[in-house]
Amino acid sequence: MKPMKPVYIAAQAVTPFIGKGNPNFIDKGHEEFGVRENPTLEDHIVGVVRKLIDDHHIDPTLIQRGYIGNFAGELFSHQAHLGAMVARADERLSGIGFARVEAACASGGVGIVNAIESIQSGLDVVLVVGAEVQTTVRAREGADYLARAAHYASERSIDDFTFPALLARRAKAYKEAYGLSERDLAHFSVKAYDNANRNPMAHMCAVKMTLEQAETASDGNPKILKNPELHDHLKVSDCSQVSDGAAAVLLASEAGLQKLGRAMEDAVKLRSYGFCTNPLGEVKDLLELDTAAAAAGEAMRDANITPQDIQVAEVHDCFTIAELMMYEAIGLAEKGKGKELVLSGRTSIEGDIPVNTGGGLIGFGHPVGATGIKQTAEIYRQMKGQCEDYQVQRELNLGLTANMGGDDRTVVSLVLENTV
Ligand code: CAA
Numbered sequence: 001m002k003p004m005k006p007v008y009i010a011a012q013a014v015t016p017f018i019g020k021g022n023p024n025f026i027d028k029g030h031e032e033f034g035v036r037e038n039p040t041l042e043d044h045i046v047g048v049v050r051k052l053i054d055d056h057h058i059d060p061t062l063i064q065r066g067y068i069g070n071f072a073g074e075l076f077s078h079q080a081h082l083g084a085m086v087a088r089a090d091e092r093l094s095g096i097g098f099a100r101v102e103a104a105c106a107s108g109g110v111g112i113v114n115a116i117e118s119i120q121s122g123l124d125v126v127l128v129v130g131a132e133v134q135t136t137v138r139a140r141e142g143a144d145y146l147a148r149a150a151h152y153a154s155e156r157s158i159d160d161f162t163f164p165a166l167l168a169r170r171a172k173a174y175k176e177a178y179g180l181s182e183r184d185l186a187h188f189s190v191k192a193y194d195n196a197n198r199n200p201m202a203h204m205c206a207v208k209m210t211l212e213q214a215e216t217a218s219d220g221n222p223k224i225l226k227n228p229e230l231h232d233h234l235k236v237s238d239c240s241q242v243s244d245g246a247a248a249v250l251l252a253s254e255a256g257l258q259k260l261g262r263a264m265e266d267a268v269k270l271r272s273y274g275f276c277t278n279p280l281g282e283v284k285d286l287l288e289l290d291t292a293a294a295a296a297g298e299a300m301r302d303a304n305i306t307p308q309d310i311q312v313a314e315v316h317d318c319f320t321i322a323e324l325m326m327y328e329a330i331g332l333a334e335k336g337k338g339k340e341l342v343l344s345g346r347t348s349i350e351g352d353i354p355v356n357t358g359g360g361l362i363g364f365g366h367p368v369g370a371t372g373i374k375q376t377a378e379i380y381r382q383m384k385g386q387c388e389d390y391q392v393q394r395e396l397n398l399g400l401t402a403n404m405g406g407d408d409r410t411v412v413s414l415v416l417e418n419t420v
Contacts, residue, residue: 001273002302007119008267008419010252010260012377013052015044017203017245017365019135041070041077041133042085044246044367049089049129052248060090062259063250064123066098067114069107069130070369073100075145076136086129098127103277104149105318106405108247108372109412113275115251124256130370131246139242146368149406151281159227166407167319168225168234173286174321175233178336186214187342188320189237189362195349196363198390203243203365213237238320243365247373249380265420268380271398274298274413283407289322292329295411296402300331303398303415307331310353311396312382314375316404316411317360326402327355330413349390357382357390372403372412383418 018025018038026038039047045068053060068086073079083098103110108130115126134142140160147155147162159165174180193209196202214237217223225231252260257267274295284290300306307330315330317323324338332353333341341347347355358364358378361371379399381387399416 001275001298003116003120003270005120005253007116007270008252008254008257009249009270009376009380009416010257010262010267011052011056011058011250012248012380013048013055014201014247014374014377015048015051015245016201017243017367019203019241019243019365021207021241022203023206025135038135038244041073041079041131042088044131044133044244045082045085045129046089048131048246048248049086049127052250053090056250056262058250058260060092062125063093063096063127064125065115065118066096066127066129067101067111068098069101069109069111069128069373071102071104071107071132071149072145076132076134076142086127103410104405105316105366105368106372106403106410106412107369108374109401109403110275110372110410112249112251112372112376112414113273113412116270116273119251119253124253124259126251127248128251128373129246129248130373132367132369133244134242134367135244142242154281159225159230161224164234164239164319165225165227165230167321168230170286170325171233171321172230174325177287180339182215183211184339184343185238185320186211187339188317188323189214191342191348192317192356192360192363195357195390196359199358199364202359202363203241204359204363209237234319240318240361240366243367245365245367245370245374247370247377249373249376267419268383269417269419271415271417272299272302273415277410278408280406280409287335289325289329289404289408291408292326292402292404292411292413296330296400296413299400299413299415305398305415309398310400312357312379312392312399313353313355314378314401315355315360316371316402317356317362318366318404320362322404323356323360330400330402349392354392357387357392372401375401375403376414376416379416383416
């Protein structure tokens with residue numbers, strides 16, 4: 001879709017993503033254990049909204065509508081009705097309509113779609129927040145909650161770690177069809193960790209990953225799947241993180257930018273978007289992310305661009321195989337050739353098509369409801385030269401996001417254009 005009425009990102013904010021392995025995450029081994037607690041879901045939501053308002057001097061009374069992407073607040077934090085939670089961030093937000101949007105790991109992306117379409121229906125300033133807290137339970141229990149993003153009745157039993165197993169199933173099929181080594185997949189993991197090491201906001205900012213570590217199963221990098229057919233096709237280094245965090249973007253029409261006092265050069269234009277859903281549990285071809293291909297294809301068609309025009313991208317690397325298949329779904333690589341792109345270095349920060357510069361879901365982290373919004377904020381920050389140690393050192397005018405819910409069941413893709 002191409003918005004009839006132009007839509008701009010007027011401002012963005014992201015909280016640091018944390019979880020196991022992050023120096024600020026309090027667990028039993030931490031020196032502040034018992035002294036300080038990790039931020040709650042409410043802390044993340046309130047914190048990111050206040051950050052957006054304060055950092056960009058936003059008058060909250062100008063916000064006319066808001067959406068919050070969240071997948072499983074009830075399960076991880078015993079908290080639903082998160083639209084009304086947003087209003088706790090600032091008393092001037094009282095009375096504005098906010099609602100939660102749920103589409104598994106694409107909740108954030110679908111929140112942005114709702115905001116764009118609200119602007120098409122006449123509003124000028126719409127807030128989109130995304131947040132998730134997942135570290136309140138062990139990873140095995142969390143895997144059961146996350147499995148609700150699959151077709152629970154038919155797919156839960158594939159493995160205790162349902163989503164890792166669903167994507168390991170794709171890795172196995174891909175290896176059989178095209179050939180793919182552990183070292184090939186390790187390159188995706190190493191790129192994610194290397195980028196995260198340059199990004200102090202990233203969950204894995206302090207964790208190093210070498211090619212040798214990522215390609216070899218070990219006590220520190222175990223194969224966690226019990227399903228005998230899938231056991232060999234996934235290690236911990238292939239996985240995105242169980243993270244807590246939040247992100248927010250403020251979308252505005254041209255009139256909205258003026259009301260907010262934001263200059264055009266402070267904005268990024270949302271040139272087009274694609275939004276597709278396919279039936280849960282009915283993946284047709286393990287070798288293709290066809291929902292992602294449809295959403296990104298729609299976004300690029302309506303932006304009147306080809307994959308070769310994209311200068312920076314944020315794609316949903318929930319597992320290493322997902323990033324590879326995203327390259328092919330978007331058209332950055334031909335079918336069966338995705339690994340060549342990462343091996344060539346072209347998708348590194350120094351390459352000609354940098355992908356997931358802040359570390360992606362594997363390195364930056366994956367608080368699922370926040371991810372689609374964080375991806376959008378990342379492209380904004382890259383275009384505006386705000387990424388410090390992981391800044392791409394050239395002008396960036398066109399970027400693309402691809403935010404995936406479930407096993408390629410819901411996908412939102414945005415084409416973003418710098419305004420100056
Ligand atoms: N040897 C053998 N097995 C070991 C081991 C070792 N040295 N160390 C751990 N394990 C096994 C154990 O069985 C352990 O389970 P128990 O805790 O019950 O013993 C299991 O691995 C997990 O170990 P940990 O809990 O210590 O692992 P962790 O906390 O470091 O987490 C992870 C690692 C399980 C990979 C976790 O990071 C994870 O679950 N990541 C994926 C998150 C995910 O799936 N997100 C959703 C992505 S899908 C998407 O984006 C789309 C959507 O809509 C959902």
